[in-house]
Amino acid sequence: MTAAAEGSRPLPALRWNRSRLRQSEAFQGFALISPTFLYALVLLAVPILIVIAHSFWTQNYLAIDRTFTLEQYRIALTEPIYRDLLVRSLWVSLAVSVATVVFAYPIAYYISFYGGRHKSLWLFLITIPFWTSYLLRVMSWKVILGYGGVLNSGLMGLGIIDEPLTSLLYNTNAVIITLTHAWAAFAILPIYVSLEKVDRSLLEAATDLGDGPFGRFVRITLPLTMPGIVSALLIVMIPTVGDFVTPKLVGGKDGVMIANAIQAQFGKAANWPLGAALSVTTMVIVSAMAGIAVLILRGAARLVR
Amino acid sequence: MNGLKRLMPNWLGVYAFAYIVFLYLPVVFLPIFSINTAATPNFPLQGYTFKWYEELPRTPALIDATGNSLIVGVAAAILSTILGICAARAVTRYRFPGQRTVSGLIMAPLVLPEIIVAISLLIVLLQLGLSLSLFTVVLGHVLICVPYSVSVLISGFEGFDRSLEEASADLGETAFGTFRRVTLPMVTPAIISSLLVSFTISLDEFLMAFFLTGSEPTLPIYIWGQLRFAAKLPGVLALGTLLLVGSFVLLTMAEVLRRRAERRTHTTGVAVA
Numbered sequence: 001m002t003a004a005a006e007g008s009r010p011l012p013a014l015r016w017n018r019s020r021l022r023q024s025e026a027f028q029g030f031a032l033i034s035p036t037f038l039y040a041l042v043l044l045a046v047p048i049l050i051v052i053a054h055s056f057w058t059q060n061y062l063a064i065d066r067t068f069t070l071e072q073y074r075i076a077l078t079e080p081i082y083r084d085l086l087v088r089s090l091w092v093s094l095a096v097s098v099a100t101v102v103f104a105y106p107i108a109y110y111i112s113f114y115g116g117r118h119k120s121l122w123l124f125l126i127t128i129p130f131w132t133s134y135l136l137r138v139m140s141w142k143v144i145l146g147y148g149g150v151l152n153s154g155l156m157g158l159g160i161i162d163e164p165l166t167s168l169l170y171n172t173n174a175v176i177i178t179l180t181h182a183w184a185a186f187a188i189l190p191i192y193v194s195l196e197k198v199d200r201s202l203l204e205a206a207t208d209l210g211d212g213p214f215g216r217f218v219r220i221t222l223p224l225t226m227p228g229i230v231s232a233l234l235i236v237m238i239p240t241v242g243d244f245v246t247p248k249l250v251g252g253k254d255g256v257m258i259a260n261a262i263q264a265q266f267g268k269a270a271n272w273p274l275g276a277a278l279s280v281t282t283m284v285i286v287s288a289m290a291g292i293a294v295l296i297l298r299g300a301a302r303l304v305r
Numbered sequence: 306m307n308g309l310k311r312l313m314p315n316w317l318g319v320y321a322f323a324y325i326v327f328l329y330l331p332v333v334f335l336p337i338f339s340i341n342t343a344a345t346p347n348f349p350l351q352g353y354t355f356k357w358y359e360e361l362p363r364t365p366a367l368i369d370a371t372g373n374s375l376i377v378g379v380a381a382a383i384l385s386t387i388l389g390i391c392a393a394r395a396v397t398r399y400r401f402p403g404q405r406t407v408s409g410l411i412m413a414p415l416v417l418p419e420i421i422v423a424i425s426l427l428i429v430l431l432q433l434g435l436s437l438s439l440f441t442v443v444l445g446h447v448l449i450c451v452p453y454s455v456s457v458l459i460s461g462f463e464g465f466d467r468s469l470e471e472a473s474a475d476l477g478e479t480a481f482g483t484f485r486r487v488t489l490p491m492v493t494p495a496i497i498s499s500l501l502v503s504f505t506i507s508l509d510e511f512l513m514a515f516f517l518t519g520s521e522p523t524l525p526i527y528i529w530g531q532l533r534f535a536a537k538l539p540g541v542l543a544l545g546t547l548l549l550v551g552s553f554v555l556l557t558m559a560e561v562l563r564r565r566a567e568r569r570t571h572t573t574g575v576a577v578a
Contacts, residue, residue, distance in 0.1 A: 029399025033407055036392040036451060040411045043448050047425030054428065107324045110317040122321075124560055129328045131556050133509040135525050136545040139532060140331030143338065148345060150334065184328060235416055242418025244512060249532070259420045266424050266516070276428075279421050 054276035064272065072277030082261060082278060089241050089258040089282065090289060092172060096179040097187075097237035097293075101229060103180070104187035108228075109221075111188075112195035123192070130185040138249045141178040145169040145250065170252025178246050183239075187232040194228025195221070223301045230294050237293070241286040242279075258282050335549060339542035345535075357543040367544070370527035374508055377439055377523055381446035382504035388447065389454025389499055396455075397462040408455075415452040422448065423516040430517070437519035445513035450503035457502055457563060461495020494562040501559035505552050524548070 055072055058065045076082050111122045129137070144150045145168040152164040168174065198221055206216045244259040251257065258278060265275030339358070342351040361367060392411055396404065414422055423445065430441050469491075473483040511525040518526060528544065531537040 025399055026401035029395045029401035029404070030407075032399065033392050033395035033401075033411075036388040036395075036411055036455075037407050039388055039447070040413070040451070043426060043429070043444060044413060044422065045410060047429040048421070050429055050432075051421070051425045103324065106317055107321050110321045114317065120564070125325060126328065128553065128556065129332050131505055131509070131552050132332055132549050133511075133525060133528075133545065133552075135509075135511045135528055135532075136335060136541075136548070137331050139541070139545070140334050143334055144331060181327065181331065184324075238416055239418050242420040244420050259418070262420060262424065266427065272428065275424065279424060283418070283421060 051276045052280055054273050055280045057273045059271050059273050072273045073281065075274060076277045076281045082258070085256060085258045085261050086278075086282065086285065088172065088256075090285060092175055092179065092243075092257060093237050093241035093286060094289065094293075095176050096183065096240050097233050099176070099180045100183050100187040100236050101191070101232050104184060104191055104232065105229070108188050108191040108195055112192055112198075123189070126188055127185050130182075134182065135245060137182060138178055138246050141174070141181065142169065142250050145174055145177070169250060171254045172251070174250040174252075175243075175246050175255045175257070178250050179240050179243060182246070183236045186235050190231040190235065191225060191228040194225040198224045218304055223304065226297060226301045230297055233293060233297070234290050237290050238286055241282060332549065335542050336546045339539065339546045341539070345538075357539040358547075360540055361543060361547075364540075366522075367527060370522050370524050373439055373521045374524040377442050377446060377514075378504045378507040380443045381450055381507040382500045384443070385447045385450035385454045385503045386458075386496060386499045388451050389458050389503075390496065392451070392455045393458035393462050397459055398467070411455060412452045414449045419449070419512045423513050426513075427516045437517055439518070439521050439523075441517040441519070442514050442523065445517045446503075446507040446510055449510065449513060450506050453506060454499040454503050457499045457559075458492075458495050460563065461492055461498070494565045498559040498563040501555045501562075505555050505559075509548070509552065 054064070056068050056070070058067070058069055058071060076086075107126070111119055115122050142149075146152070147164050147166060147169065149169070151168060152161075155161045156164065202220050202224075203216055206220050211219065241257075242259045242262075243257060244263060247255045247257040247260055262275050262278050262282075265271045265278065269275075340353045340355065342354045392408065395401075396408055426441075426445055426448070430437070430444070435441060469487055470483050473487045474480070478486065509525060510523075511529065514523045514526050515529070522530065524544075528541055531541050
């Protein structure tokens with residue numbers, strides 16, 4: 001193949017053959033991926049389009065009125081309860097994604113630069129806790145942060161506090177701590193992958209040209225790993241905005257998030273169009289927030305360089 | 306300068322150690338409190354007992370939920386691995402137009418809020434007139450397992466030497482014979498690893514099952530129901546510990562197999578899975 005491609009002028013028959021081959025290659029590839037593609041199309045893409053359609057309809061008791069209206073979006077954006085939940089969810093997902101990335105970077109750096117022969121062991125160690133039930137991990141945090149919980153009894157045992165702190169559990173901070181823990185691996189892995197791609201000879205060159213460790217990091221490593229940071233941020237920010245279990249278990253009254261309201265619309269309240277509008281609104285706004293965050297990071301990377 | 310250089314990895318090492326402690330902290334409390342005599346999870350421990358474990362097999366609802374979870378897990382693992390094989394093979398072996406879009410859609414459940422995926426699926430299934438059952442849970446689980454299957458399988462298929470298959474064909478094997486005698490032995494570890502990973506995900510998955518299950522709860526749904534009662538907590542902790550050990554064993558096996566697959570196909574690098 002390559003020999004023919006490098007040859008000055010392939011025979012017409014050969015060229016025809018090759019284009020047919022390529023065509024059939026493309027066809028075979030597409031045929032092979034089509035079962036998986038169709039599955040995702042039918043059970044993911046189409047359902048999401050149907051949710052978007054629902055968000056423009058209204059519900060009269062059990063029947064769905066299919067006349068186009070923006071009423072659900074008006075409710076989703078102006079009703080104080082939904083606005084508050086939305087703002088809190090966005091704040092939680094922003095805080096969690098920034099915290100996971102900030103805490104994850106040094107460990108990814110350590111593994112990539114000083115992991116030596118044990119790199120894959122380190123990565124395995126990091127991923128193991130995330131394969132344990134999410135539900136149980138959230139519950140463990142409840143045990144740790146609770147009134148008579150591990151942290152309180154520990155602090156009291158050490159004589160740091162006299163009576164249990166009530167401010168640990170059932171608020172937004174508890175949600176943020178739990179989610180920061182839950183999503184750590186998802187931030188470490190993309191950052192690690194991008195750190196592995198950093199050409200070490202660039203760092204040597206920077207040292208030779210007189211850059212100290214800090215300058216070298218800020219001017220070479222950090223900008224080069226920006227794609228990893230960006231994907232870590234996105235992979236944490238977008239899913240966490242819709243988290244349902246954590247606010248329900250450790251959030252209490254002040255930690256309720258938009259997913260709990262969405263769930264109510266599809267459960268007890270049985271107002272699908274409103275639930276759909278809340279889902280679409282959340283997705284659109286979190287995507288916008290993620291987009292702005294990416295632009296800011298890229299801009300910052302360009303500035304330091 | 307040199308001192309700083311030597312100090313840096315040290316500080317980072319300490320940080321890395323602290324981070325690992327933070328990661329494992331909630332996980333280790335499960336087994337610790339599951340053998341505590343007292344029903345409330347706090348220190349100091351009262352003494353150790355296995356009574357919470359002994360109660361588990363005597364709970365019929367738990368046995369049913371375990372059975373349901375196993376059925377769902379096995380079905381989801383097989384289906385998502387089959388779909389994963391198609392996608393991973395297509396992506397590593399062929400180039401075709403629209404490849405990025407297609408694989409983007411397949412991997413999308415990885416980055417979408419789970420609740421959105423779950424409610425969209427719920428609406429469609431209800432409108433199709435399907436009643437919610439273990440089958441609908443399997444449909445949902447396959448959707449979220451496929452991205453993980455695909456990434457595990459791609460790392461096993463990548464760098465797969467195509468000339469071996471060509472050689473086999475040249476030596477007179479049929480397409481099926483080549484697949485069975487050349488391709489399959491090389492990719493088996495990756496396939497088993499994908500089965501184990503998807504099974505583990507399905508076993509632990511809560512949200513999809515919460516929305517899509519009918520009257521038959523899976524294990525996480527059972528646990529969710531128990532969490533409302535403080536008195537049931539030790540039992541849940543014991544169950545959680547068993548699940549933890551199970552997941553750990555399955556995933557260690559998956560990792561060992563994935564590495565073997567990687568070595569067999571002569572690739573280097575780490576899969577993001």
